[in-house]
Amino acid sequence: MKTYLDCIPCILRQALESARTVSSEPLLHEQMLRYALQTLVDQDLTQSPPVIGQLVHRRLRELTGEADPYRAAKERFNRLTLQMLPELTAFVENAADSFESAVRLAIAGNVIDLGVHGDLDEEHVRRFITEAQSAVLTGDVGRFKSFVQQAEKILYLTDNAGEIVLDRLLIERLPLSRVTVAVRGEAILNDATREDAQTAGLDRLVRVMDNGSDAPGTLLEDCSQSFQRCFHESDLIIAKGQGNFETLSQTPGNIFFLFKAKCPVIAAHAGVPLNAMVIQPTEYTASI
């Protein structure tokens, strides 16, 4: 997805919000905002928004001198979802359609997105996950399930910390020996990295790899060779979250996007209502 004009004010708002989340220093807030302005002035808008997000968050890490400024937030959301996990596992196991119920909760977890809502609180996450158990799903779970059943190699691209714990509910219902779970290569926003995959217990279930990149999405050309190889060898890619949708929506392959459409521009691009819980294949997705 290109960077729409409406993304520009929003990217600046997010840069400011990120600076405020990780520092109480007004000078740093102004430096971040000015850096984002400078970056946007000459930006090629055919590139996707996470290209800018990557630069902005690199600068934020430089200015704060912290390699992982969202670590505390990530741990907080991991703890929250781990606390909810036994109850949600029981809910999925007792559901009439456990697979769909797990899909639903994996998408619900995508509400934990500090890029969109820096002020997200735990009460909101808890309420949304509860509501998502019965909310409308926009998309065809049956088609997704048939891809899962037929795929030889499945690559599961995670999105945020906290959310990754709920991903486990769905990953446990995939053919585990054929699944690789990927996380970001370095700290970027509250996106999940290896540490979060371990906290979620995924490394004891499936192969976990990092993508070698610090973009808040999957910019293939920025990812490691081994990740790119895994991506191209997989006959089903499950891509969680808006960042992965923004960066991969025009990429060939059997990609199913699972996300909550929190942003009006992304909702319009995907052709779904704002705030929809979405399961959507790319236009390139044909059959296995």
Place this chain on the structure above:
Amino acid sequence: MKTYLDCIPCILRQALESARTVSSEPLLHEQMLRYALQTLVDQDLTQSPPVIGQLVHRRLRELTGEADPYRAAKERFNRLTLQMLPELTAFVENAADSFESAVRLAIAGNVIDLGVHGDLDEEHVRRFITEAQSAVLTGDVGRFKSFVQQAEKILYLTDNAGEIVLDRLLIERLPLSRVTVAVRGEAILNDATREDAQTAGLDRLVRVMDNGSDAPGTLLEDCSQSFQRCFHESDLIIAKGQGNFETLSQTPGNIFFLFKAKCPVIAAHAGVPLNAMVIQPTEYTASI
């Protein structure tokens, strides 16, 4: 009022919204947004937001080749409020306190602000004006009234077209021979100019002058000598709207601001709730 960091994303959003309001040409939308970005990169943030608004709207007029791109919108809101005027005049005349009722409606008219809400519709304006007749006023109308009664020279700074028709309800209750009404010197957004003062019938009631400037507020150093003289000679200045508040909130003089606090940054700066109908003197206002 300085330009707060939160104003930056909002200024960009407004620049884009303005471009879309006056043109359906996507290239122009991008040019406007890039111009606003370029302007903001090196902006001195101790200046008030209307300093940037002035530059952005000059560029918009250049790019569209239209000297007054909001003329149609201004006429539409003038017509709407003129239609409502007989009914509102009767309401004010029959009110227990006609002066306060007129203050209330003059502030209510400030909802007509295409700088804040480019998509404002007539239904919204009509509903807000009706509600404002009984809404809470934040400020001391009695103190304002005593200034009005004692002032030798009153300068009334108008804000938007449409709104200026409702200003007439209040202006009619001022000592007319001592009142000068000022409008913007050139077309800027949907702000009122001489043409709108005439449409509202103000030129038949009081002295009307323009301020010689195309800023969406009152940047004194940018105004004509004759306006500046009138400003400094007046012992009461009634300043309508957010733009006049932003540009004059730190200016010495007996200035009463009458506006609807539509923006969270301005509301915080003024120390009032968001969406409050505000009547507030500057900290410099003492006595006459």
